[in-house]
Every structure is written in C-alpha cells, then in structure tokens.
Amino acid sequence: MQSARHLKLTVPLVALSLAAAACGGGGAPTSAPSVADATADNRTVQNGGTLTVALNADPDALDPSTATTLVGREVFVNMCEKLYDIDATSTLLPQLAAAMPQLSGDGKEVTIKLRTGLKFNDGTVLDAAAVKKSLDRHRSWEKSARQADLAAVTDVTTVGEDTVKLTLSRPATPLTAQLADRAGMIMSPKALDSEGDAFGANPVCVGPFKFSGRTSGSEIVLERAPDYYDAAKVKLDKLVYKIIVDPNVRAANLRSGDVQVGDQLATTTVAGVQSDPDLKVVSGGGLGYFGINVNIGNVAGSTEKYGSVDTALGKSPELREAFELALDRDAINKTVYNGLYESDCFPLPADSPYRAASLQCAPHDVAKAKQLVQASGVPAPIPVTLTTPNDATNQRLAQVIQQMTKEVGFDVKVETAEFVATLEQGGAGKYDTLLTGWSGRVDPDGNLTNIITTGGSNNYPGMSDPDIDEPIKQAAAATDTAERAELYAKAIQKAADLRGFIYLYHNKYYLGMHKNVAGVQYYKDGLPRFTTAGFTTK
Structure with missing residues (x-):
C-alpha cells in the first residue's frame, strides 16, 4: 500500500437535489435513456486517413x-x-x-x-x-x-x-x-x-492495425496492418489514441476537432456533446457494474485466509442491510449520472439470459434502516470510512452516499486516493468500505468467480461461503443456460444477503464521435472496434 499517495478528506455535506430524483431504488432495475446504436451506422467510408481517439486513461503494458x-x-x-x-x-x-x-x-x-x-x-x-x-x-x-x-x-x-x-x-x-x-x-x-x-x-499480434509507437502518458499509435487477413475491410491508415484524462477537456477536444472520437464520456458531458450539430453520441457497455465493497473478512489480503474485521459494518449483517436500505439507487443515478446508467442491486445485467427472475431488489426503505440501526445496540452515529478514487465523479458519488446514510444513523467519512492505490487497498484489505467497479464479461462466471468466491484475487470484501462457492463451481461445469441461471441465482442471493458488495448500477459507456465518422462497432463490452471505421465520403 502506497500510503504516501493516500489523502484523507472529510467531505462536507452538499445540498443535492435528491428530492427531485425518483424515490424508488427497489424492484426492477431502471434503464438508461436511449442513445444511438453505433452498429446501425453503415454509411460508406473512404479509404485512408488518421482517426484520433481520446482515451480517458493511460493503459498499462500492452501485453x-x-x-x-x-x-x-x-x-x-x-x-x-x-x-x-x-x-x-x-x-x-x-x-x-x-x-x-x-x-x-x-x-x-x-x-x-x-x-x-x-x-x-x-x-x-x-x-x-x-x-x-x-x-x-x-x-x-x-x-x-x-x-x-x-x-x-x-x-x-x-x-x-x-x-x-x-x-x-x-x-x-x-x-x-x-x-x-x-x-x-x-x-x-x-x-x-x-x-x-x-x-x-x-x-505483435494478428489484427487490422499494428503497433507503431507509444509515448507514455500521451499517445499510442497504430498503423494499418498489410498482412491482415481481411485487409480490404480496413479503411483507415492510422489510429492515434490520445490520453486525455479530464472528461471536460476530452469533450472540448472533441468539439474542437482535435480528436474525432472520445471514449467513456462523462455523463455530465453527454448532453453537451449531443447538442453539437457536428457530433453524435453512441452507447455501449452494460455488462459491468459499480458499487461499494464492505470489508467483512479480508484481514491479510484477498487471496489469504479470511478473519474477523473489527468495524461496525464488518461485524454486523444487520447494519450492512441498514446501510444498503438507506441508499436510493434511482436518486443516485439521476443525481450523479444524469440518469444515464442502469440502477441495479445484482452483478448480472437485467437482460442477461443467466439472470433468474427470482432475483429482486429490496426497496429503498429509510424507516426500516433506522429500525435496524436502533436494534443493533451500536450508538449512533455509527462511524464508517468510505474510500473512493479521487476523480470528481466518484467523490460526488461518495458525498451522496454520505448524505443518504447520515439520515439513518451512519457517520461516513470519505477518504480519497488515486485509482490504482484504491485497488491496492482493496486487495490488501486495508479499508472499511470502498468504491470500485468491474467492466463485465459476457459469461456470468467472469462477473462472479474471481470476485465473490473464496480466495478470489478481486474478492476485496473477503466473502467466503459454500453457498456462494459451490453453485458457481457447479454452474461453470453445466452447459444448460436455465440450469446455470438457477445455480447463479442461489450464489448471487447468498452474496446479496451477506452484503460484502453492495451493487449500485450497471455503467453504460458513451462514445462521442464526429458525424463524418462511420463504420464503428460498439458492443456491450464497451470496446470501440475500428476495423471497418473511416470518414464518410459525403
């Protein structure tokens, strides 16, 4: 853990327009507003040109x-x-x-x-x-x-x-x-x-583009690959990935034309990009999720033997339930993300064939949360430390969580750290509660096995229960979709009862593009494919 990069911040309550947001938070997950589908754009593109794409972060090694x-x-x-x-x-x-x-x-x-x-x-x-x-x-x-x-x-x-x-x-x-x-x-x-x-x-791989060069923290350059087996489909001469971390700067560069594609637009910038007559926004993603890790057993590292955690939430399932019931997911979505994500309380998206209909979210219930806090015997306000990445959006989310849970008797102190440092804390078990997400996989095993089963490297909460581990193991060996869905439902429901991870939403990804760019494929995995992309002939 790199404690030198760790800054403590007690975030003051802010006046948030939560009352204007939906007061739900239970039942079926809410869907994000409709945004254009990139795959529907099959306009003819010309041969040649350089497409500059703004990435929201610098990738790690391309290995x-x-x-x-x-x-x-x-x-x-x-x-x-x-x-x-x-x-x-x-x-x-x-x-x-x-x-x-x-x-x-x-x-x-x-x-x-x-x-x-x-x-x-x-x-x-x-x-x-x-x-x-x-x-x-x-x-x-x-x-x-x-x-x-x-x-x-x-x-x-x-x-x-x-x-x-x-x-x-x-x-x-x-x-x-x-x-x-x-x-x-x-x-x-x-x-x-x-x-x-x-x-x-x-x-060096097989692909429509080949690696040309990289300037760390600045750009990655790919060139058209002459040996690609389907080279006739490839129109662009070059792909240039520019690293632009700040979402407002990324949107500004898109408007100015310095980049022609901007990845993972912040939800606060989507409307502005859509309003520009020269730009459009397409959506992808939805397989992943974001939420709150609660450390209930990770005392020496996620892959090590679990133990007893000496925090209020870590020791009490009832207080964890109260904490979750205090959270209005729909209001969070509208207040923090302009309603552009999909509120949910489970790791599998609502349209997954592996998600059983029996999985239902508990409704937002402040009264019940207060009762659980009072019945716990722990004097209120109950202290909770919430660690979050230090970007503006996650800090805003942390503030909303802080305000919602205060109403039922929790005193949440927010600590910020660089994104990588928060992951280090999670893996090491050096946290109380922690905001993290997962980009998601097509097969549900990729959203579960390494994350909520005993000894998984991404099992930051330290959840360990045979009623989670065994159904997931059995599902991995099964081939029938309905059988796998039933097994996953057992494991997911047990994990929901433990509340080592409190799911908040499935995050959609929004890709901003100039209207003269076509042929981009953008799927639920959130990865923009530029094999057939290029600039339109008109």
Whole structure:
C-alpha cells in the first residue's frame, strides 16, 4: 500500500437535489435513456486517413498476458485478435478459430480448429504451435494475469498445424468466453522470443492495425496492418489514441476537432456533446457494474485466509442491510449520472439470459434502516470510512452516499486516493468500505468467480461461503443456460444477503464521435472496434 499517495478528506455535506430524483431504488432495475446504436451506422467510408481517439486513461503494458485495464482492452481490440469474439448481440463467435470449440463427452477435452493462411503483423504464420506458445504463456508465466482465466487448463497440445487440444482438470463452460478476451489473444512467437518480458513495449499480434509507437502518458499509435487477413475491410491508415484524462477537456477536444472520437464520456458531458450539430453520441457497455465493497473478512489480503474485521459494518449483517436500505439507487443515478446508467442491486445485467427472475431488489426503505440501526445496540452515529478514487465523479458519488446514510444513523467519512492505490487497498484489505467497479464479461462466471468466491484475487470484501462457492463451481461445469441461471441465482442471493458488495448500477459507456465518422462497432463490452471505421465520403 502506497500510503504516501493516500489523502484523507472529510467531505462536507452538499445540498443535492435528491428530492427531485425518483424515490424508488427497489424492484426492477431502471434503464438508461436511449442513445444511438453505433452498429446501425453503415454509411460508406473512404479509404485512408488518421482517426484520433481520446482515451480517458493511460493503459498499462500492452501485453495480453499481464494487462489488467479496460482502456488497454480498447487498444487491444484493434490490434490483437482472439480465438473468439462477440457480436452486437453478445453472442460468442470464432475469430482466429475456424469454428466453435468441440467438447469431449466428459467436457475435459476442448478441440479448437484454427483458421488457415493467417499471418501475424510481422509476417509470421499463425499456426497451432503459435497458439500453444501464447496459451502456455498466459496460463503458466509467473507474471501473467491470465492464470485464473485458464486455471482449468492443464495441458495444451498441437494436432497438426491447424488444431490445438486443451486438456482440462474439470469441465469449464466459461472457457470459450475467456478465450474471447485477453486469455485468447495470440501473440507472434517470433516477437515473444525476441522481446521476452518486454513484449508489451512492442507487441505483435494478428489484427487490422499494428503497433507503431507509444509515448507514455500521451499517445499510442497504430498503423494499418498489410498482412491482415481481411485487409480490404480496413479503411483507415492510422489510429492515434490520445490520453486525455479530464472528461471536460476530452469533450472540448472533441468539439474542437482535435480528436474525432472520445471514449467513456462523462455523463455530465453527454448532453453537451449531443447538442453539437457536428457530433453524435453512441452507447455501449452494460455488462459491468459499480458499487461499494464492505470489508467483512479480508484481514491479510484477498487471496489469504479470511478473519474477523473489527468495524461496525464488518461485524454486523444487520447494519450492512441498514446501510444498503438507506441508499436510493434511482436518486443516485439521476443525481450523479444524469440518469444515464442502469440502477441495479445484482452483478448480472437485467437482460442477461443467466439472470433468474427470482432475483429482486429490496426497496429503498429509510424507516426500516433506522429500525435496524436502533436494534443493533451500536450508538449512533455509527462511524464508517468510505474510500473512493479521487476523480470528481466518484467523490460526488461518495458525498451522496454520505448524505443518504447520515439520515439513518451512519457517520461516513470519505477518504480519497488515486485509482490504482484504491485497488491496492482493496486487495490488501486495508479499508472499511470502498468504491470500485468491474467492466463485465459476457459469461456470468467472469462477473462472479474471481470476485465473490473464496480466495478470489478481486474478492476485496473477503466473502467466503459454500453457498456462494459451490453453485458457481457447479454452474461453470453445466452447459444448460436455465440450469446455470438457477445455480447463479442461489450464489448471487447468498452474496446479496451477506452484503460484502453492495451493487449500485450497471455503467453504460458513451462514445462521442464526429458525424463524418462511420463504420464503428460498439458492443456491450464497451470496446470501440475500428476495423471497418473511416470518414464518410459525403
């Protein structure tokens, strides 16, 4: 924990227009207002040109094995293709693979046929040996962040030049979805041999664009890849990612034309961008979530043995219930995010086929919250420390939480830290309550296993219960959607009762673009795809 970067801030109450917001917060999740769908824009684009894209943060190393950031995935999606991908309906489909995987009868052997004739962006041929080399690096390199993704894989073998076989320790239905993310990105074996651990400084994959250069904290440049197998679809000569952290500056650069695309527009800037006659806004995302971690057992690190936490919320499920009941999710959405997110109390989005109808949010209930606080015997006001990233939006959210919970008897003190520092605190268990989010995955296992099961690296609350762990484990081995949904419902409901994580909303992503930009694909994973993008001919 880098305590030198940690600043304590007791945020004063602010006069917020909560009364004007909806007074709900229970029942079905509320939906964000409609914004244009990027996939509906199929105008003809011209050949050539440079598209400049503003990112809201500087990605970590561009190494698929070690990368952990959402903005890194935004860059990868245009230069590092995977064995599988998703389409506009979030359906998994082959990308570098030639077909969906074939499973053995016991589900412990997965055979993947590869497309033939493909080349990496350094001209090296993609074959089974190259795929094995990347998968082995992902799953066994000590620095790899993909080990958990491929934990079920015990061996990768080649079958001729165009087939790989994965041997599993257990059936793993979510594996295909893992291979549609960084764990399925295949790297040039030539580049791996020459760059070694420094691969992320000069990455080479299969993709419509190839890495050209990077200035840390400033920009990342990709160029059209001449060896790409579908090169005729690619129109742009170059992609330039500009790092512009401040959301107002990002929107201003979009209006001025210094950038043609702005990612993850702050909800406070969406209306202004929409009002500009030369600009438009499209929406994506929705698979992820944001909320409040409550430390209930993380005393020595999320992957270490859990214990007893000596805080009011950590010791009392009833006080955690009171804390949640005090929160009006709809009012939070309208007050902090202009109603542009989707209020919810569970980790799976409302339209997920894996979300059982039995999962229902408890209504916002100040009276019941007060009763629970009074019955606890803990003298009010009950102290709670809330740690938040130090950006303006999260601090605003923290203020709203502070005000809402004060009404029922909590005294929330807000502490701010840099984003990375808050994650370090979460992993180490050095917090009381903590604001964090998750960008989301197509398969529900990616929103659950490593986050709410015992020993998961992202299980910051230290939740540990067999009624959570076992259903999730069983669901990962099941193939029937309805059966998996039923199992996930059991685990999710138990986690909801424990309240180690209090979900607030599913965050939508908003992409601002000049109206002369077309051909962008923007799906529920929130990753802008520029393979077919370009500038319109008119």
